[in-house]
Amino acid sequence: MDLSTDICGIELSGPVLNGSGTFDALAARRVFGDSLIEDFPFDCYVSKTITMNPRPGNPPYRLWETPSGMINSIGLPGPGLDGFLERDLPGLAGLGVPLIVSVMADQVEDFEVLVSRVATRDEVAGIELNVSCPNVHSGLIVGEQPSETEALMKALRPITEKPLIVKLTPNVANPQEVAVGAEAGGADAVSMINTVKAAAIDPGVNRTWLGVGAGGLSGPAVRPIALAQVRAVSASVGIPVIGMGGITDAESALEFILAGARVVAVGTENFRDPRAGSSVTEGLPAALGRRGFGSLAEAQAASLD
Numbered sequence: 001m002d003l004s005t006d007i008c009g010i011e012l013s014g015p016v017l018n019g020s021g022t023f024d025a026l027a028a029r030r031v032f033g034d035s036l037i038e039d040f041p042f043d044c045y046v047s048k049t050i051t052m053n054p055r056p057g058n059p060p061y062r063l064w065e066t067p068s069g070m071i072n073s074i075g076l077p078g079p080g081l082d083g084f085l086e087r088d089l090p091g092l093a094g095l096g097v098p099l100i101v102s103v104m105a106d107q108v109e110d111f112e113v114l115v116s117r118v119a120t121r122d123e124v125a126g127i128e129l130n131v132s133c134p135n136v137h138s139g140l141i142v143g144e145q146p147s148e149t150e151a152l153m154k155a156l157r158p159i160t161e162k163p164l165i166v167k168l169t170p171n172v173a174n175p176q177e178v179a180v181g182a183e184a185g186g187a188d189a190v191s192m193i194n195t196v197k198a199a200a201i202d203p204g205v206n207r208t209w210l211g212v213g214a215g216g217l218s219g220p221a222v223r224p225i226a227l228a229q230v231r232a233v234s235a236s237v238g239i240p241v242i243g244m245g246g247i248t249d250a251e252s253a254l255e256f257i258l259a260g261a262r263v264v265a266v267g268t269e270n271f272r273d274p275r276a277g278s279s280v281t282e283g284l285p286a287a288l289g290r291r292g293f294g295s296l297a298e299a300q301a302a303s304l305d
Ligand code: RRO
Pocket: 021, 049, 072, 073, 074, 075, 076, 077, 130, 132, 133, 134, 135, 194, 195, 216
């Protein structure tokens, strides 16, 4: 079955991306060898979120396993913009699939620098704007406010013709209002959901487990929340939705397509199985067939009451 599709002008051999920060392709090559990368699990690669300056990330602990999920408070460790462009981008550009670079800043001026410098690189197919990290406390809560999201997009839109994708937070009452702001400001797509604010208590000592007290929940535990939000957003905007939140297999991926997502991303499942993206793709023809669809496009066009 032909699974080829596109997302805001980026041609894809199939509808399965990775969620930003959930699959380090350069580390995967070192740990699992070239074969994993040569038979790449995704149809498009989304980088870990890049910031202007190098960051060490949050103090430990950074991960907590929950029933059917995981809480992270990683805190955006990374090489900074220069380090990413010099050291990481060449390797990521050789993965053989389109590359989307995720960026985040705590002021509009830094977002402008990040977008303009990343956009000059031909290897980059699109840019994701992370306005929704639950683990970095900045003065700017752009992604929680429709007007702020629209203003950010209006500042960034003139910088590049490359697709700009806004990563939405689930931690608001009405994510569709933020999505409408993103679209009004010129976004080409939205991706959702980022993680749901969450905390865990240390089982042995009377304190919180995560070093900074709280983090973001992901995995199958959040899937029903993500599906509800993808439905609400896709019904409210004309731009496409990249749907994610607890996808583990082709069936759960297809649930997101039926909720209104054009394409999907696998996140937390990659930590359990680095080939999870391939399993989703391999299962899609049968999953589509079981639901009576002859193609991916038929499912993308189906609208549920
Ligand atoms: O690095 C993180 O802690 C992180 C980020 Br940037 C994000 O967008 N979502 C998340 O759950 N963790």
